[in-house]
Amino acid sequence: MMIGERSEPVDYARHPSGIVPTIQNIVSTVNLECKLDLQAIALQARNAEYNPKRFAAVIMRIRDPKTTALIFSSGKMVITGAKSEQSSKLAARKYARIIQKLGFPAKFKDFKIQNIVASCDINFPIKLEKLAPAHHAFSSYEPELFPGLIYRMKQPKIVLLIFVSGKIVLTGAKVRDETYTAFENIYPVLTEFKKIQQCWDDKKHPISRNVLDSAPEIPSLTANMGGKLQKLLSYVH
Numbered sequence: 001m002m003i004g005e006r007s008e009p010v011d012y013a014r015h016p017s018g019i020v021p022t023i024q025n026i027v028s029t030v031n032l033e034c035k036l037d038l039q040a041i042a043l044q045a046r047n048a049e050y051n052p053k054r055f056a057a058v059i060m061r062i063r064d065p066k067t068t069a070l071i072f073s074s075g076k077m078v079i080t081g082a083k084s085e086q087s088s089k090l091a092a093r094k095y096a097r098i099i100q101k102l103g104f105p106a107k108f109k110d111f112k113i114q115n116i117v118a119s120c121d122i123n124f125p126i127k128l129e130k131l132a133p134a135h136h137a138f139s140s141y142e143p144e145l146f147p148g149l150i151y152r153m154k155q156p157k158i159v160l161l162i163f164v165s166g167k168i169v170l171t172g173a174k175v176r177d178e179t180y181t182a183f184e185n186i187y188p189v190l191t192e193f194k195k196i197q198q199c200w201d202d203k204k205h206p207i208s209r210n211v212l213d214s215a216p217e218i219p220s221l222t223a224n225m226g227g228k229l230q231k232l233l234s235y236v237h
Helices: 038-044 085-101 128-134 176-192 223-236
Strands: 022-031 058-063 066-071 076-082 109-121 149-153 158-162 167-173 196-200 206-210
Touching: 022 085, 038 058, 058 085, 066 085, 076 085, 085 109, 109 176, 128 149, 149 176, 158 176, 167 176
Parallel strands: none
Antiparallel strands: 022 076, 022 109, 058 066, 066 076, 109 167, 149 158, 158 167, 196 206
């Protein structure tokens, strides 16, 4: 998010770049501490679906906050889709209440934020083919397989998807300040590899301008979370 997109002024002490990544999705988990009959839940609850041949959890949705829950027979629950930590916890409590109203002795234990996904646009293109070898210890760039550069930051431990267009996705944080710190860490690197192209004016004199390359849009954040969800599913089994 750039200056001008926010209703409140940017805190430059916290965001020296003037860019604040926007939270796109929060994944959280909670333990209801009771065994659940998923078939009964799917039959009685609204906005719930259960196909054990495809997935070993009830998928339930609510509109406010707009979220999706994966509810497992063990009593473990994964909540996705919230845009803030508060909304994620509120949604988790609403799902727990739904389960309670269906007659299960559900509790609300060990609520945790497992992953925060954020994105931003730095509004200039990046030379990924130069950035990758310069930061090879942290970077993976195989454009024939995936259009973005995957940057695995060590501190904080965040994964960034960096696209030539200047769009950035940050994932792996458990608190939002990790997302902000990771972006401020990478921003000077991105400016170092800002893409400039030599162009020519009407008199054949060279001029420089930024190249706003056509690039694939950032893939669906939900689609990009496949690996993360697999990791979370190891928690609930």
